[in-house]
Amino acid sequence: MDYFKKSKVLVSGGAGFVGSNLVKMLLAKYPGIRITVVDNFLSSELANLPADHRLKILNGSIAGDTILKSVNDDFDYIFHLATFHGNQNSIYDPLADHANNTLTSLKLMNHVKRFKKLHALVYSGAGCASAKKTFGKAEATREDAPVSLLQDSPYSISKLIGEFYAVYFQRQFGLPAVRARFQNVYGPGEVLGAGKWRGTPATVWRNVVPVFIYKALNKQPLTVENKGVATRDFIFVDDICKGLIACAVKGKPGEAYNLASGKETKIIDLARTINELTGNTAGIKFLPKRSWDNSGKRFGSTRKSRGKIGFQASVGLREGVQETISWTRANIHLINKCIKKHRKHMAL
Numbered sequence: 001m002d003y004f005k006k007s008k009v010l011v012s013g014g015a016g017f018v019g020s021n022l023v024k025m026l027l028a029k030y031p032g033i034r035i036t037v038v039d040n041f042l043s044s045e046l047a048n049l050p051a052d053h054r055l056k057i058l059n060g061s062i063a064g065d066t067i068l069k070s071v072n073d074d075f076d077y078i079f080h081l082a083t084f085h086g087n088q089n090s091i092y093d094p095l096a097d098h099a100n101n102t103l104t105s106l107k108l109m110n111h112v113k114r115f116k117k118l119h120a121l122v123y124s125g126a127g128c129a130s131a132k133k134t135f136g137k138a139e140a141t142r143e144d145a146p147v148s149l150l151q152d153s154p155y156s157i158s159k160l161i162g163e164f165y166a167v168y169f170q171r172q173f174g175l176p177a178v179r180a181r182f183q184n185v186y187g188p189g190e191v192l193g194a195g196k197w198r199g200t201p202a203t204v205w206r207n208v209v210p211v212f213i214y215k216a217l218n219k220q221p222l223t224v225e226n227k228g229v230a231t232r233d234f235i236f237v238d239d240i241c242k243g244l245i246a247c248a249v250k251g252k253p254g255e256a257y258n259l260a261s262g263k264e265t266k267i268i269d270l271a272r273t274i275n276e277l278t279g280n281t282a283g284i285k286f287l288p289k290r291s292w293d294n295s296g297k298r299f300g301s302t303r304k305s306r307g308k309i310g311f312q313a314s315v316g317l318r319e320g321v322q323e324t325i326s327w328t329r330a331n332i333h334l335i336n337k338c339i340k341k342h343r344k345h346m347a348l
């Protein structure tokens with residue numbers, strides 16, 4: 001893929017978990033690339049990003065008028081990853097979610113809708129928003145599956161609205177917007193407690209994989225809701241980044257592509273694997289079902305992205321979890337520092 005060779009790339013939310021991994025991958029692969037990251041550090045740390053003369057960092061919201069004014073028609077690719085992380089914080093503060101999730105997508109796409117140089121704007125959609133809400137047997141969610149109005153959180157609604165705008169601006173203005181639909185991403189670089197307090201303990205306890213690893217390394221029992229029957233499709237962050245690049249280069253404007261492993265993993269099995277790989281003997285503590293979470297079992301279909309953009313996840317769960325455990329061990333001081341920042345809000 002020579003496309004990115006001398007290209008100019010904008011990454012909104014580029015200091016975050018996925019964004020920082022993408023930035024590092026692009027810098028490593030393409031020596032001639034220039035990248036601008038726009039991030040307001042709501043759920044990330046500057047330490048996530050490398051010092052590199054090819055990387056420019058703008059501290060502020062991608063929905064901010066001053067920032068947007070500096071985004072000119074000279075970008076080849078835009079990856080729009082900014083979001084208000086995550087479901088529970090968005091339930092606590094739907095307006096903050098709106099400002100940093102819905103409005104970011106609308107203002108960015110509206111601003112770039114007539115750009116001539118742009119080859120692709122890749123939007124980071126969420127598989128959870130389009131998956132069927134079921135605790136029965138899950139079917140692989142396809143990109144053309146009907147989307148329900150019943151959504152569990154403002155975050156989920158915002159992610160769908162971003163997709164609506166991507167389709168709208170593509171159809172009406174020819175914006176080369178491609179939708180990448182992520183399943184559950186895990187891997188090095190997801191720093192628990194990164195960024196600012198966003199209203200709930202989910203500021204600290206982000207996604208299930210880093211939480212289980214952190215607790216297991218601290219010899220604590222892993223807390224599993226609803227007997228751990230829920231299933232998720234876990235995809236390693238390097239695979240997601242390769243998928244984002246494939247969407248940018250090979251994706252058809254207006255279309256959606258699942259970035260999924262296609263494999264369904266029960267949360268209870270994930271917990272057992274992490275306890276085994278870390279040697280944690282504290283076991284598992286069972287809690288009731290989370291009241292807001294009805295998205296019980298889900299995984300993504302890989303057929304379209306494999307056939308159309310040649311994307312296939314290559315890192316297996318054990319291998320990816322092992323790598324994430326090593327990264328967590330090596331970065332435990334940063335993680336502890338970020339968690340402690342929020343101690344006045346939580347009993348830590």
Ligand SMILES: NC(=O)c1ccc[n+]([C@@H]2O[C@H](COP(=O)([O-])OP(=O)(O)OC[C@H]3O[C@@H](n4cnc5c(N)ncnc54)[C@H](O)[C@@H]3O)[C@@H](O)[C@H]2O)c1
Nearest residue numbers: 013016017018041042043044061062082083085100182185
């Ligand atoms: N991680 C997952 O499992 C997953 C699953 C589905 C979809 N996604 C989507 O992928 C994208 C990246 O997710 P992530 O896991 O890296 O989350 P993250 O929280 O680590 O990264 C999001 C970044 O956006 C930044 N941000 C927030 N508001 C902003 C604003 N107004 N302007 C500019 N930057 C802003 C945050 O500071 C953070 O750096 C998000 O859009 C998310 O919805 C992630």
